Amino acid sequence: MHCNKVSRILPGMKPTPDPQGSLATRLQAAVQGRGQRWTEQRQLIADVLAASDGHATGAELVERVRAADPSATPSTVYRTLDLLEELGFASHHHGVDGRETYHLEEVLAHGHLHCQGCGAEVELDAAAAKPILAAIERVTGYAADLDHLSLQGRCPSCRAAAAR
Amino acid sequence: MHCNKVSRILPGMKPTPDPQGSLATRLQAAVQGRGQRWTEQRQLIADVLAASDGHATGAELVERVRAADPSATPSTVYRTLDLLEELGFASHHHGVDGRETYHLEEVLAHGHLHCQGCGAEVELDAAAAKPILAAIERVTGYAADLDHLSLQGRCPSCRAAAAR
DNA sequence: AACCTTATTGCAATGCATTGCGATAGACTA
DNA sequence: TAGTCTATCGCAATGCATTGCAATAAGGTT
Numbered sequence: 001m002h003c004n005k006v007s008r009i010l011p012g013m014k015p016t017p018d019p020q021g022s023l024a025t026r027l028q029a030a031v032q033g034r035g036q037r038w039t040e041q042r043q044l045i046a047d048v049l050a051a052s053d054g055h056a057t058g059a060e061l062v063e064r065v066r067a068a069d070p071s072a073t074p075s076t077v078y079r080t081l082d083l084l085e086e087l088g089f090a091s092h093h094h095g096v097d098g099r100e101t102y103h104l105e106e107v108l109a110h111g112h113l114h115c116q117g118c119g120a121e122v123e124l125d126a127a128a129a130k131p132i133l134a135a136i137e138r139v140t141g142y143a144a145d146l147d148h149l150s151l152q153g154r155c156p157s158c159r160a161a162a163a164r
Numbered sequence: 165m166h167c168n169k170v171s172r173i174l175p176g177m178k179p180t181p182d183p184q185g186s187l188a189t190r191l192q193a194a195v196q197g198r199g200q201r202w203t204e205q206r207q208l209i210a211d212v213l214a215a216s217d218g219h220a221t222g223a224e225l226v227e228r229v230r231a232a233d234p235s236a237t238p239s240t241v242y243r244t245l246d247l248l249e250e251l252g253f254a255s256h257h258h259g260v261d262g263r264e265t266y267h268l269e270e271v272l273a274h275g276h277l278h279c280q281g282c283g284a285e286v287e288l289d290a291a292a293a294k295p296i297l298a299a300i301e302r303v304t305g306y307a308a309d310l311d312h313l314s315l316q317g318r319c320p321s322c323r324a325a326a327a328r
Numbered sequence: 329a330a331c332c333t334t335a336t337t338g339c340a341a342t343g344c345a346t347t348g349c350g351a352t353a354g355a356c357t358a
Numbered sequence: 359t360a361g362t363c364t365a366t367c368g369c370a371a372t373g374c375a376t377t378g379c380a381a382t383a384a385g386g387t388t
Contacts (some may be wrong), residue, residue: 134299135298142319222344235368
């Protein structure tokens, strides 16, 4: 399974935004530190993900990686994304349609808000989400993962339209 | 697309838990009211969904329906589930693994909480979720859809373990 | 340099969900 | 009852994500 791996990220294991080493360097160190290898393909996949720094679905990433290196296969791409996720350098969440969307942790962790009326998709940064996460913790005791927070509902303008 | 159809459910269109007509009767009325047809297969699919009143993934529902009527195909099952959803009688959300989980609206709308540590999955009823939805509205203006609320994080005991 | 161990990769197959299309069958009209 | 319109269904194909397995390549050891 794919998602369960996320749970292996323990507090403190997340990469500290180190002004020193580049992303690639830090990635390499993290991977090799686990007795694993830093390959060209992994480098490429990380580059592609970094280049599409907003969000990209798994399929999009596969496509872009294959554009740069046709020998790369989907399995390798997905496995590498899993790896990056285990290491806390990337994360993914499931969009409205259940498809995966990946992004680098570099981009501050954030949640997603989807309007069922107009389809608008807005992001929720850590500061904005704070009260929400606090409410969740108060009610449930859970420390919710902002990055997997994918809310659906109706945006203010659609609510106004519906109330009319 | 699948999910977008949910947005067609307007406030007030949801079926009121009417002690009169059975679920089947109300469904039939709703479907025929739209100039559509109430078929045996649809009846069967609704029955199966009602029988698995907790939650069931799309694949599970397909399997159960086919057990009762081998002539039914996945496409029919999924299309019917979409229909039930459009009518507000059912809903689905995407679990941690991105797979779909359906349930009848009969079962009170509720959210889901998944612990990334131990995998525990707990439900969140409307009352418990109220403060959370309120916080979301305060911060974002969005009226979040409780039913699509699928949170991930760490449960209290896993948090305690991690803090150790 | 030859060797061993193990991570990584590509390939092919699988599963779930979705969609287009032609065939069928239901409902309604005359 | 015959005829028309259109919703529904089954089939086959497609797309995305995942996994098992065998071949390969990388890294370290002697």
